[in-house]
Amino acid sequence: MSRPGGQALPADGTDPEGRSGPGGLLEKLLAAVRPEFRTDELVFEPGDPVFGGQRCRIAGCGSAMQARGLCHAHYARWHDNGQPDLDHYIATAGPVNRDRPARHERQVDLGKLGRQLKLEMQYALQQRRGHSQGKTHPNTVQRAVSVLAASGAVSILDLTEAAWAQKLPRRGDHARALLITARREVEDLHEGGCRWDTEYLRDLWRLRALGVPGQQPSVRFGQIPQPWLKALAKRWTRWRVTTGGRSDAAYQGLRAITRFGQFLAASKVPVQGLGQVDRDLLERYLAVLQHELAGKADHAKYIGSLNAFLAAIRRHGWDDTLPATAAFYPEDYPKARRCASTGNGRARSTPAAKLSPSARAARSATPPGPGTSSRGQPRHCPTGTASCRQ
Numbered sequence: 001m002s003r004p005g006g007q008a009l010p011a012d013g014t015d016p017e018g019r020s021g022p023g024g025l026l027e028k029l030l031a032a033v034r035p036e037f038r039t040d041e042l043v044f045e046p047g048d049p050v051f052g053g054q055r056c057r058i059a060g061c062g063s064a065m066q067a068r069g070l071c072h073a074h075y076a077r078w079h080d081n082g083q084p085d086l087d088h089y090i091a092t093a094g095p096v097n098r099d100r101p102a103r104h105e106r107q108v109d110l111g112k113l114g115r116q117l118k119l120e121m122q123y124a125l126q127q128r129r130g131h132s133q134g135k136t137h138p139n140t141v142q143r144a145v146s147v148l149a150a151s152g153a154v155s156i157l158d159l160t161e162a163a164w165a166q167k168l169p170r171r172g173d174h175a176r177a178l179l180i181t182a183r184r185e186v187e188d189l190h191e192g193g194c195r196w197d198t199e200y201l202r203d204l205w206r207l208r209a210l211g212v213p214g215q216q217p218s219v220r221f222g223q224i225p226q227p228w229l230k231a232l233a234k235r236w237t238r239w240r241v242t243t244g245g246r247s248d249a250a251y252q253g254l255r256a257i258t259r260f261g262q263f264l265a266a267s268k269v270p271v272q273g274l275g276q277v278d279r280d281l282l283e284r285y286l287a288v289l290q291h292e293l294a295g296k297a298d299h300a301k302y303i304g305s306l307n308a309f310l311a312a313i314r315r316h317g318w319d320d321t322l323p324a325t326a327a328f329y330p331e332d333y334p335k336a337r338r339c340a341s342t343g344n345g346r347a348r349s350t351p352a353a354k355l356s357p358s359a360r361a362a363r364s365a366t367p368p369g370p371g372t373s374s375r376g377q378p379r380h381c382p383t384g385t386a387s388c389r390q
């Protein structure tokens with residue numbers, strides 16, 4: 001027995017990384033996979049919340065929808081009847097008398113997988129059923145299973161995420177995403193949970209699995225072109241969510257950094273590092289934002305989030321090359337949405353990044369007034385707390 005890549009397993013069958021034996025991965029899998037998933041052929045009901053599909057719209061049918069809102073049998077009957085008005089047909093058609101029970105259209109065959117790989121996939125699918133938010137078509141699962149079976153791997157952990165992704169190179173391929181998620185589920189089980197030290201290195205962080213509250217289950221860093229900017233974005237995001245921030249705010253912040261990174265990548269003057277991010281460059285970015293987003297609600301959020309990012313770098317000393325001039329000012333924000341409750345003119349001319357802690361606290365304590373949201377935070381307030389959290 002050998003691993004892909006030529007690394008031989010010890011002759012006694014023990015695993016160098018503790019995946020078999022007492023307390024190893026195999027034992028954890030055996031304990032974790034429930035009986036309904038521990039079978040070679042997984043059959044899913046049409047109404048399965050994750051692996052099922054929509055049902056036929058004919059009352060009392062219940063079969064899986066295939067086309068035009070109808071199951072295979074009802075579609076065939078509608079077609080054979082000359083394709084009458086569909087709504088009328090759905091309202092009046094009766095159940096189909098089947099000679100044979102309806103074929104189980106939603107099934108996954110795991111028979112070609114070795115023992116451990118099969119258990120791992122069963123576990124991953126069980127987990128997916130447990131906390132997936134969307135539908136996964138069994139055909140997608142079957143494609144992922146075929147890749148696993150053809151790989152020669154003993155465990156899904158034998159290959160890195162990148163190596164599995166290479167086997168299904170098309171970005172956006174659901175089977176590719178399923179394989180990567182399955183590997184993470186198995187790795188979490190192996191390591192005893194989703195952990196910051198493994199997640200931090202990745203370009204997709206499962207914030208919900210890390211216990212971060214909020215609507216966004218995950219955030220992505222892969223669209224930030226510059227490694228130095230991505231590294232700072234990760235540091236900022238981790239700091240925010242580990243100090244009580246919500247995943248939604250982290251997501252908004254990353255959108256802003258990603259957009260800024262893409263602006264830098266398209267710049268005629270190459271930007272090699274944070275040391276070149278000065279006021280001049282930010283003003284050019286403001287012009288691009290004005291051109292692309294003028295009048296849109298997101299316009300102020302992109303500025304506010306980037307300003308909060310730069311302020312955090314400066315405040316925590318994450319990168320001392322950041323020029324002192326790299327900050328946005330209240331006047332930089334779109335005029336139409338300027339907050340009406342940000343205090344007097346002197347305060348309005350002070351960049352948010354340079355406010356003292358006491359001044360920030362005073363700002364936070366500003367009572368709700370005109371232009372404030374129902375939660376008491378100023379809407380798109382250029383110098384207040386709302387923009388810093390976006």
Ligand SMILES: [Zn+2]
Pocket residue numbers: 056057058061062063070071072073074
């Ligand atoms: Zn039907």
